[in-house]
Each structure stands twice: as structure tokens, then as C-alpha cells.
Amino acid sequence: MERIDENDDINMTVEIELEDGTKVSCAIVTILTVRQKDYIVLLPLDDEGQCTEGEVWFYGYKEDENDPNVEPELIYIDDDDEYEAVADAFDEYLDDEEFELLKDE
Numbered sequence: 001m002e003r004i005d006e007n008d009d010i011n012m013t014v015e016i017e018l019e020d021g022t023k024v025s026c027a028i029v030t031i032l033t034v035r036q037k038d039y040i041v042l043l044p045l046d047d048e049g050q051c052t053e054g055e056v057w058f059y060g061y062k063e064d065e066n067d068p069n070v071e072p073e074l075i076y077i078d079d080d081d082e083y084e085a086v087a088d089a090f091d092e093y094l095d096d097e098e099f100e101l102l103k104d105e
Contacts, residue, residue: 016074031061034089040074041090058086
């Protein structure tokens with residue numbers, strides 16, 4: 001995982017390499033904690049930096065507590081129950097964000 005736009009808090013992105021060697025730039029949507037583990041939600045971007053599909057990717061997320069300069073590790077979620085728990089937490093996150101937007105209006 002390579003950080004891009006590291007100093008831009010609003011539009012933080014990462015570049016990840018897929019199993020087939022393809023590199024994909026992704027916007028970081030949020031980091032969630034589910035069952036005492038951290039997960040990152042990524043939004044894949046096209047070559048122009050735009051989201052065209054609207055799908056998100058979930059990965060386990062682990063930072064080196066002893067060295068904040070080490071790149072965080074992304075961990076593929078291969079357990080269906082774990083994936084569903086993260087997807088449910090993300091749905092709740094979206095509901096909360098929508099509520100906050102309505103409240104602000």
C-alpha cells in the first residue's frame with residue numbers, strides 16, 4: 001500500500017496492488033472498528049481520480065503501534081461472517097452520516 005496525498009486530510013487516497021499485479025488508486029472513506037478490530041473502507045477510483053462504480057472495498061487495517069512511520073497493513077477479509085459484520089457497520093456509518101447531514105440542514 002502506498003500513500004498518495006498524505007497531507008490532504010479531506011481527500012486521502014492510497015494505491016493498492018491487486019493479486020493480478022494491477023494497481024488501483026482508492027479514496028479512503030473511513031476506518032471502522034468492528035469487534036475490536038480496525039477495518040478500512042476504500043472507494044476505487046478511475047484513471048482521472050473519479051468514482052465510476054459506487055462500490056466500496058473492505059479490508060482489515062493494522063498500524064504499527066511502535067512506529068507511526070511504517071505503512072499500515074491491509075488485510076484481505078476472507079471470512080463471510082466477518083465481511084458481513086463490516087458491511088453492516090459501514091451501513092450504520094452511512095446512516096449516521098446521512099442523519100448528520102439532515103441535522104445540519
